Structures are given as C-alpha cells and as structure tokens.
Amino acid sequence: MAILEDLGGEYAHIRRKILIGFGGIAAAVVVTAVAIGVSVLAEGPGAWRDLVKTVTNPTMVPIFFAAIGGGVIAPWFAMRAKRFALLRTAMLGHHRCPHCGYGIRSVPAHDGAVTCPECAAAWPAGEVGVLPEPPAGSSRRHILLLVLLGLGLAAMFAGTLLYWAF
Numbered sequence: 001m002a003i004l005e006d007l008g009g010e011y012a013h014i015r016r017k018i019l020i021g022f023g024g025i026a027a028a029v030v031v032t033a034v035a036i037g038v039s040v041l042a043e044g045p046g047a048w049r050d051l052v053k054t055v056t057n058p059t060m061v062p063i064f065f066a067a068i069g070g071g072v073i074a075p076w077f078a079m080r081a082k083r084f085a086l087l088r089t090a091m092l093g094h095h096r097c098p099h100c101g102y103g104i105r106s107v108p109a110h111d112g113a114v115t116c117p118e119c120a121a122a123w124p125a126g127e128v129g130v131l132p133e134p135p136a137g138s139s140r141r142h143i144l145l146l147v148l149l150g151l152g153l154a155a156m157f158a159g160t161l162l163y164w165a166f
Contacts, residue, residue, distance in 0.1 A: 003090045014083050014143060021075060021147035025154045032158040055161075067157030075150035079143060092123055093131040104128060 040047045054060065088098040095105035102118035109125035116123070 003094050003096070014079055014086075017143050017147055018076070018079050021079075021150055022072075024147075024151050025072060028151070028154045028158050032161050035162055060160075063157065063160055067153055067160075070149070070153045072150060072154070075146040078146050082143065089127070089130075092127045093129065095129055097121055097123070 036051065040051060084098075091098040091101070095103060097104050097116040097119060099121040100116060100119040102116050104114055104116055104123075107114050107117060109128075112125050113122040114125050114128050115121070
C-alpha cells in the first residue's frame with residue numbers, strides 16, 4: 001500500500017493521458033476515413049482507383065512510417081518508460097525488486113549492485129531504500145508534449161491523405 005501512496009496520482013494520470021492521446025489519434029483517423037469515404041462516394045469509382053494508386057505509391061512509404069513511428073509508437077513507449085521509472089523508484093525505495101516484487105531488504109550489495117535472489121535482476125545499491133521524491137510538474141509537461149507531438153504527426157498523416165484524396 002505504501003508503494004501505491006509513493007507513486008501518487010501521476011502514475012494513474014499517465015495511463016489516462018495515454019488513453020486521451022490515442023483516443024485523439026483514433027478520432028483523427030476516423031475523421032480522415034470518413035472524409036476519404038465521402039470524397040470517393042461523391043467522385044465515383046475513378047476516385048477510388050486514384051486513392052489506391054496514391055496510397056500504394058512508393059513515395060508514400062516514408063510518410064506512413066513517419067506517421068506511425070513518430071505519431072503512435074514513440075509516444076507509447078515514452079509514456080510506458082515514464083510509468084516504469086516511477087514504479088521502479090517506488091519499489092526500490094521500499095526494498096522490493098521491481099522485476100518480480102521479491103523483498104531485497106537484507107540482500108548485500110556486490111560491486112555496487114543489489115542482485116535479487118529470486119529473479120537475478122541487479123539494481124544499483126544507491127537506489128535501494130531511497131524513497132521517491134514527490135513528482136515534479138515538468139514530467140507532466142513532458143507527457144503532454146509527447147501526446148501533442150503524436151497528435152501533430154497523426155494530423156500531418158491525415159492531412160497528407162486528405163490532400164491526395166481531394
């Protein structure tokens with residue numbers, strides 16, 4: 001219970017921000033798909049062939065990879081890494097192995113690291129037993145910037161599709 005208290009509200013807020021960010025990306029994709037669908041229906045079968053030709057064009061591959069990698073995958077991994085860092089700090093502060101949860105209070109340090117006897121994960125001895133500081137506001141800004149970056153890249157992707165569709 002003490003570990004959850006040390007994590008504070010920021011740990012739960014990160015998950016909410018992930019859902020909000022990806023909800024925004026999903027909304028942009030749905031709006032783009034609807035716009036493309038309306039355009040294809042209004043223009044007829046020739047528009048569908050033009051759209052397929054444009055999307056399958058080899059020059060579009062880098063745009064797709066940039067949109068998917070920068071707009072979806074990078075923010076996802078950045079936020080997961082932030083959550084794990086918070087959890088790791090809290091668990092080590094309470095003498096628990098972040099990997100398996102085993103108690104490492106009485107485990108001696110060797111070569112500056114405490115090795116968990118249960119899973120053999122090694123953790124810096126200087127971090128074991130040090131309780132986490134209250135979360136700072138700058139980490140919240142980092143997450144918000146990552147979400148905005150992801151939305152911006154998704155919007156660029158959607159704009160590219162709209163440009164080629166209309």
